[in-house]
Amino acid sequence: MNKHGQRTGKWIVYMDNEHKIKSFEGKFRNGRSVGKTFYYTNKGVLDRKEIARGKKLKATFYYANGVVKARGNARVDNLSDKIHYYYYGKWSSYNEKGELEKYEYYNKGKYVRSVYVDKNNQMNDSLMFALNALEVEFNDHRNRWLDSISKHSNNPVKKAEYKQTYAQADSITFSQIDQILCTYGYPSSAVAGEAYITPFYLLSFAPTALKEKHYHLLQSAVNKGILSPKSFAFFADKHRIAKGQKQLYGTQSYYDKDKKEIFYPSEDPDNLQQRRKSIGLEE
Numbered sequence: 001m002n003k004h005g006q007r008t009g010k011w012i013v014y015m016d017n018e019h020k021i022k023s024f025e026g027k028f029r030n031g032r033s034v035g036k037t038f039y040y041t042n043k044g045v046l047d048r049k050e051i052a053r054g055k056k057l058k059a060t061f062y063y064a065n066g067v068v069k070a071r072g073n074a075r076v077d078n079l080s081d082k083i084h085y086y087y088y089g090k091w092s093s094y095n096e097k098g099e100l101e102k103y104e105y106y107n108k109g110k111y112v113r114s115v116y117v118d119k120n121n122q123m124n125d126s127l128m129f130a131l132n133a134l135e136v137e138f139n140d141h142r143n144r145w146l147d148s149i150s151k152h153s154n155n156p157v158k159k160a161e162y163k164q165t166y167a168q169a170d171s172i173t174f175s176q177i178d179q180i181l182c183t184y185g186y187p188s189s190a191v192a193g194e195a196y197i198t199p200f201y202l203l204s205f206a207p208t209a210l211k212e213k214h215y216h217l218l219q220s221a222v223n224k225g226i227l228s229p230k231s232f233a234f235f236a237d238k239h240r241i242a243k244g245q246k247q248l249y250g251t252q253s254y255y256d257k258d259k260k261e262i263f264y265p266s267e268d269p270d271n272l273q274q275r276r277k278s279i280g281l282e283e
Contacts, residue, residue, distance in 0.1 A: 006031030015042060026050075050074070059087075067098045072106075084109075122190045127180070131187075131195035134176055138202060141169040174210055177202045181214050186221040200227055204235055208242045215239065229279035237264075249276055 002008045007028035015021040021044035026037030033052045041047045051058040057074040072091030077084040086109030093102050105112040114125040145166035152158035177199055189196045200218065203211055221227040237247035246267040253263040266272050273283045
């Protein structure tokens with residue numbers, strides 16, 4: 001450390017007292033990294049390498065097997081309230097075999113677009129990022145506001161305020177997922193990666209009217225093999241009961257005052273087990 005308490009010279013920081021698992025290592029001058037700095041996962045596996053040139057960095061990320069995952073430019077700006085680390089310019093992304101898959105472009109940390117090497121690749125990175133962001137925001141506000149509502153359960157005024165804020169946040173999320181489905185239809189994993197499940201997940205919390213609007217779109221996704229018939233069965237039964245209809249697959253139940261489980265009435269009960277078996281549900 002220098003007299004100002006800033007890192008200077010060569011540093012190796014460990015995660016454990018035995019000094020076996022590295023956190024990072026590199027050279028510093030007055031608190032700034034100089035040359036190469038290596039960062040590791042909590043298991044001590046190399047995660048990324050950065051080569052510093054002033055505020056600009058050449059960053060390389062790695063898979064657990066040591067193969068390069070992505071490389072490109074980054075920058076560190078010391079703002080008044082935080083340190084801002086962000087990507088900029090062109091980034092190259094590779095698969096676990098080390099084969100170049102795509103180029104990603106960023107503008108001051110904001111994703112701009114992707115260009116895949118394989119022109120037949122259907123992946124829509126913009127859609128995938130949008131869906132991932134929606135799910136993160138939905139879960140965040142849901143957990144935050146439900147916790148606030150619970151803490152103020154004895155304060156009707158505060159509870160009502162939090163409920164209103166929570167409902168407004170939900171409304172924004174559902175409006176966005178509605179727009180996405182109207183624009184793209186239901187995306188497959190070939191188009192949205194693992195985020196393909198996000199519309200289905202968010203719709204499961206949506207108002208009945210929005211579920212009804214996209215019900216046949218979800219059915220079509222099941223028929224195309226995009227969504228699981230078993231998962232859709234739970235969605236369908238819950239939706240039908242909310243509309244005052246009988247369920248199709250017998251997935252929904254409630255408990256009476258004696259804590260006895262009661263299943264909601266099913267359509268055509270004589271063939272219920274056959275319907276359940278056809279989609280992989282237990283009898």
